[in-house]
Amino acid sequence: MAKPRTFNDRLFALRLERSRDDLFGVLERLYGHRPDFSRFSDDLTAVLHEAWEARPERLKWRDMERDLEPDWFQRPEMNGYVFYIDRFAGNLAGVAEKLDYLQDLGITYVHFMPCLKPRPGDSDGGYSVMDYTEVNPKLGTMDELEAVTRACHERGISVCIDLVLNHTAKEHEWAEKARAGNESYRDYYLMFVDDTLPKAYETTLVEIFPANAPGNFTYYEDMDRWVWTTFNEHQWDLNWANPQVFIEMVRVMLYLANKGLDVLRLDAPAFLWKRMGTRCQSEPEVHMLLHALRAASRIAAPSVIHLEEAIVSPAEMLPYLGRGEHDGKEGNLAYHNSLMVQFWSALAARDTGLMSHVMRTHFPPAVTNATYATYIRCHDDIGWAVTDEDAAAVGVSGFSHRAFLSDFYEGGFAGSFARGALFQVNEQTGDKRISGTTASLAGLEKALEDHDVDGIDHAVDRILLGHALMASYGGIPLVYMGDELALLNDYSYLDVPEHAHDSRWVHRPVMDWTRTARLPDGGATPEGRVFEGIAHILARRAAVPGFHGAVATEILETGQKGLFAFARRAPTGPIVCVFNFTEAWTGLPASWFAGVGATKMHDLLSDAPVAGPGGSVALPPYARVWVA
Numbered sequence: 001m002a003k004p005r006t007f008n009d010r011l012f013a014l015r016l017e018r019s020r021d022d023l024f025g026v027l028e029r030l031y032g033h034r035p036d037f038s039r040f041s042d043d044l045t046a047v048l049h050e051a052w053e054a055r056p057e058r059l060k061w062r063d064m065e066r067d068l069e070p071d072w073f074q075r076p077e078m079n080g081y082v083f084y085i086d087r088f089a090g091n092l093a094g095v096a097e098k099l100d101y102l103q104d105l106g107i108t109y110v111h112f113m114p115c116l117k118p119r120p121g122d123s124d125g126g127y128s129v130m131d132y133t134e135v136n137p138k139l140g141t142m143d144e145l146e147a148v149t150r151a152c153h154e155r156g157i158s159v160c161i162d163l164v165l166n167h168t169a170k171e172h173e174w175a176e177k178a179r180a181g182n183e184s185y186r187d188y189y190l191m192f193v194d195d196t197l198p199k200a201y202e203t204t205l206v207e208i209f210p211a212n213a214p215g216n217f218t219y220y221e222d223m224d225r226w227v228w229t230t231f232n233e234h235q236w237d238l239n240w241a242n243p244q245v246f247i248e249m250v251r252v253m254l255y256l257a258n259k260g261l262d263v264l265r266l267d268a269p270a271f272l273w274k275r276m277g278t279r280c281q282s283e284p285e286v287h288m289l290l291h292a293l294r295a296a297s298r299i300a301a302p303s304v305i306h307l308e309e310a311i312v313s314p315a316e317m318l319p320y321l322g323r324g325e326h327d328g329k330e331g332n333l334a335y336h337n338s339l340m341v342q343f344w345s346a347l348a349a350r351d352t353g354l355m356s357h358v359m360r361t362h363f364p365p366a367v368t369n370a371t372y373a374t375y376i377r378c379h380d381d382i383g384w385a386v387t388d389e390d391a392a393a394v395g396v397s398g399f400s401h402r403a404f405l406s407d408f409y410e411g412g413f414a415g416s417f418a419r420g421a422l423f424q425v426n427e428q429t430g431d432k433r434i435s436g437t438t439a440s441l442a443g444l445e446k447a448l449e450d451h452d453v454d455g456i457d458h459a460v461d462r463i464l465l466g467h468a469l470m471a472s473y474g475g476i477p478l479v480y481m482g483d484e485l486a487l488l489n490d491y492s493y494l495d496v497p498e499h500a501h502d503s504r505w506v507h508r509p510v511m512d513w514t515r516t517a518r519l520p521d522g523g524a525t526p527e528g529r530v531f532e533g534i535a536h537i538l539a540r541r542a543a544v545p546g547f548h549g550a551v552a553t554e555i556l557e558t559g560q561k562g563l564f565a566f567a568r569r570a571p572t573g574p575i576v577c578v579f580n581f582t583e584a585w586t587g588l589p590a591s592w593f594a595g596v597g598a599t600k601m602h603d604l605l606s607d608a609p610v611a612g613p614g615g616s617v618a619l620p621p622y623a624r625v626w627v628a
């Protein structure tokens with residue numbers, strides 16, 4: 001490139017230099033052996049430069065702002081909300097009209113569930129993308145996405161959308177060219193002339209959707225080829241060993257970044273690199289690719305951050321936030337799947353032993369330049385990611401505990417409060433995943449059916465317990481659409497042919513705006529109490545600087561198996577968060593709080609003093625306190 005002249009050019013050159021090793025150094029290890037590596041490097045630099053040139057000035061200012069406050073996403077005022085555009089507001093234009101509602105709830109971050117152009121028919125909820133440069137026409141246009149994003153920015157709301165990296169729809173232009181016989185495009189995917197290699201890979205692969213999409217490969221007669229299809233038949237895995245795929249995805253990524261999006265949720269990154277004899281998940285090259293992608297964003301769209309969706313075991317998850325050589329340089333955000341699993345596990349068992357063990361053993365007090373996305377429900381099922389080793393460490397059998405959790409949340413277990421649906425039962429492994437909304441899993445559906453007043457109270461409290469937990473643990477709490485109104489399971493998906501095979505639709509209800517109309521008369525209905533409760537939790541979180549994502553989280557022992565406790569070790573003094581996972585009254589003496597550093601005995605959640613007579617802190621059923 002010629003010597004940079006303008007301010008813009010010089011800024012780009014500076015950003016390129018700053019991240020050169022993170023991009024090209026890492027890519028050289030992946031692709032350096034290829035004779036075309038230097039051409040690839042030039043092409044990639046050109047893609048970055050073009051994207052920078054095309055970046056609107058408004059966004060370059062946003063880049064500057066975020067250069068000046070690089071911790072913006074770790075701040076306590078970050079509160080997220082996740083929704084399907086059509087189910088929430090019909091279309092993008094509708095979303096623009098709901099921003100007041102989101103602000104009332106205290107939201108500063110929204111995740112629009114898959115909204116790029118999907119394949120026709122079943123598209124795995126939009127995760128089978130046919131065109132990354134167009135919006136799903138049912139939802140609106142790219143111009144509207146840009147406009148809604150700008151409207152969000154004007155209200156201090158950051159916007160996240162999905163970027164599906166592992167696969168495209170088989171109707172994507174690249175796939176169609178491959179199908180028509182174009183060899184360059186065939187190399188974008190993983191295609192095999194016979195089933196020798198697929199069979200060899202299968203011996204160590206797991207099945208993601210065993211019930212309706214068994215196996216990891218699909219044979220196409222017209223091409224006489226086997227294609228790698230980890231998820232559904234219509235989702236063709238990309239060949240990330242081909243540097244051309246890397247370039248194409250960077251182009252897509254920066255195109256979306258230039259529409260104003262702040263957070264890219266990188267879908268299913270664990271699967272990007274295949275290696276014979278392994279599960280082909282979370283291979284070291286995956287982290288190199290993600291490190292390089294992050295560097296590409298940092299160069300050409302610096303205000304953009306990456307959320308990595310790796311729903312894997314606790315030990316396997318942490319590297320997605322950057323460990324070892326990738327420390328501080330990989331995902332800025334990653335889902336804390338374990339916190340979600342352990343929340344439901346402890347609720348069912350009325351025992352937090354496993355939860356404390358997992359959180360203490362697998363997660364460091366803090367991570368560099370990154371934080372978690374915390375949640376208790378999302379659009380996907382709950383897989384019981386409890387390892388045999390972790391279960392054994394607290395004296396239970398992993399297999400039995402996982403089976404118990406499935407039975408409990410399906411609702412079959414005697415005494416269960418939950419209503420859920422099984423997802424992808426795997427006869428071979430005994431694995432049974434669970435679908436269901438927060439409210440139904442927490443007991444509201446059953447309690448309403450039984451006209452059980454105490455049951456309703458408990459369900460409301462369980463929902464609020466979960467939200468108070470995810471708002472204080474560390475990370476951006478993500479409220480899943482409808483949970484703030486305690487929406488129940490929606491069984492109508494069974495009548496929709498494209499959805500009937502996929503019980504995850506039970507917890508993807510259409511927003512019930514008639515419920516919100518009832519909110520003003522305040523708090524009497526379960527949904528009113530849940531809405532007020534969640535809005536309160538988010539507001540209190542935003543008001544407490546000690547909930548910054550960089551602050552260490554230390555798991556504490558209370559000596560009571562029904563209580564989960566941790567301290568956020570803020571420089572201004574610790575915040576001791578305690579959660580009662582049972583329907584029994586209990587308490588902790590003030591001396592216990594003093595012993596772990598909390599001396600003011602002020603509950604930051606209720607914003608009131610906590611110590612009762614005799615100095616002990618009463619903890620009613622499902623109590624949650626944030627004691628300073």
Ligand code: GLC
Nearest residue numbers: 124125127164231267268380
């Ligand atoms: C992610 C999504 C899930 C989807 C899968 C395949 O796990 O969250 O909904 O089925 O990726 O794209």
